[in-house]
Amino acid sequence: MPTELLSESGRQSADRPQPLAPHWVEKDAEARRAARSEDTNAVWIVRNSKIANWIVRGISWPSRRAGFLILLDTPRPELLAVLMRRFERVAYADQIGHFLPRAEMREVFKAPDTKDRFVGGIIDDETKTVALWRGDLSSFVVPFSAFEPTANGIEPDWARFSVTDYGHTLKLGNYEAASDAVLYEYDEDFRRRRNAKRRAEEKTLGASIRRLRKQKRLTRDDIPGVDPKTLARIERNEVARPHIRTLSLIAKRLGVQPSKLGTF
Amino acid sequence: MPFDLPLPKRLKDLWKAKVQDKELLYEEPHVTIWKKAKKWRWGLRSRAFLDPKPDPSEVLKEILDLIEANYEELCRQWDTRFPSNPVTEEEDDDAN
Numbered sequence: 631m632p633t634e635l636l637s638e639s640g641r642q643s644a645d646r647p648q649p650l651a652p653h654w655v656e657k658d659a660e661a662r663r664a665a666r667s668e669d670t671n672a673v674w675i676v677r678n679s680k681i682a683n684w685i686v687r688g689i690s691w692p693s694r695r696a697g698f699l700i701l702l703d704t705p706r707p708e709l710l711a712v713l714m715r716r717f718e719r720v721a722y723a724d725q726i727g728h729f730l731p732r733a734e735m736r737e738v739f740k741a742p743d744t745k746d747r748f749v750g751g752i753i754d755d756e757t758k759t760v761a762l763w764r765g766d767l768s769s770f771v772v773p774f775s776a777f778e779p780t781a782n783g784i785e786p787d788w789a790r791f792s793v794t795d796y797g798h799t800l801k802l803g804n805y806e807a808a809s810d811a812v813l814y815e816y817d818e819d820f821r822r823r824r825n826a827k828r829r830a831e832e833k834t835l836g837a838s839i840r841r842l843r844k845q846k847r848l849t850r851d852d853i854p855g856v857d858p859k860t861l862a863r864i865e866r867n868e869v870a871r872p873h874i875r876t877l878s879l880i881a882k883r884l885g886v887q888p889s890k891l892g893t894f
Numbered sequence: 895m896p897f898d899l900p901l902p903k904r905l906k907d908l909w910k911a912k913v914q915d916k917e918l919l920y921e922e923p924h925v926t927i928w929k930k931a932k933k934w935r936w937g938l939r940s941r942a943f944l945d946p947k948p949d950p951s952e953v954l955k956e957i958l959d960l961i962e963a964n965y966e967e968l969c970r971q972w973d974t975r976f977p978s979n980p981v982t983e984e985e986d987d988d989a990n
Contacts, residue, residue: 778916780975780976782974784895784915795933805895805915805916806895806896806915806916808914808917810918811917811919812916862940862941862942863942863943866944867946868942868943868946
């Protein structure tokens with residue numbers, strides 16, 4: 631089970647001026663570059679401890695802490711201690727399959743919601759926990775109980791863990807969990823952001839129309855001249871500027887002036 | 895096991911549409927549509943996209959037609975996984 635390896639020096643994706651830049655380290659020259667780099671956005675991705683050793687040998691001590699490192703296998707404790715001193719955050723797993731494939735990892739680091747996706751993780755059967763690495767390489771730990779079997783009997787298989795769908799899905803054998811469902815339950819900050827977004831959406835014209843329609847006990851089929859699907863899109867704010875004729879029809883059926891539609 | 899909507903071979907490399915085994919349950923039942931790194935949620939009650947972003951118009955009409963064609967099965971798949979938040983629970987149909 632990994633301990634908390636990451637300094638919490640406040641690197642948040644929302645504040646991050648530039649996305650993290652992944653570099654796969656496969657040769658000695660790249661290892662030397664990783665050892666000396668002061669690029670705070672660089673993520674050095676290393677296949678095994680042998681290559682990580684090359685990096686450590688190239689470090690000139692005392693070294694400033696900069697950048698991030700992903701080790702795609704389990705490091706020796708001694709190596710880990712050194713890597714943690716050199717890099718802002720260090721993520722690792724026990725199998726390459728426990729991290730996203732290269733192309734998907736690259737996309738996650740570029741994504742605006744990188745912090746809300748996972749790039750990898752590690753299962754600890756002894757403590758019944760899953761330690762996950764988010765797209766900003768902070769760690770996130772959830773108990774096995776986060777992955778409850780479905781009502782139709784699908785159970786997680788802890789021996790077959792992977793991250794997939796560009797960090798949006800946690801796969802445990804045949805069982806798949808949406809990352810945001812896990813984050814919502816176990817990350818208060820995520821929950822707060824998600825609910826703030828929802829509240830903001832609730833202040834929109836679409837939400838106001840929906841509340842008024844509900845208040846009038848009408849379904850979307852009850853607005854003559856307006857296709858129910860169009861009304862659904864308006865209520866969900868998917869229509870940037872609904873046509874005035876459409877709004878007039880909605881307002882008429884709901885018994886208000888068109889100009890008052892957004893006030894409910 | 896998630897329910898993967900069967901897609902024609904030429905769409906399979908880029909697109910997926912599925913009902914997963916663990917989902918946000920305070921929100922409307924939905925099918926998740928994926929195109930590489932992008933994902934959309936399509937509501938099974940409202941039969942509309944749940945989020946304005948990414949732009950729903952990026953989703954191929956062919957995918958949406960397939961979802962509509964398999965609508966009953968998608969609802970059944972959702973309901974068997976999440977009986978506490980069934981698709982047919984009308985009054986909260988669009989509670990988001």
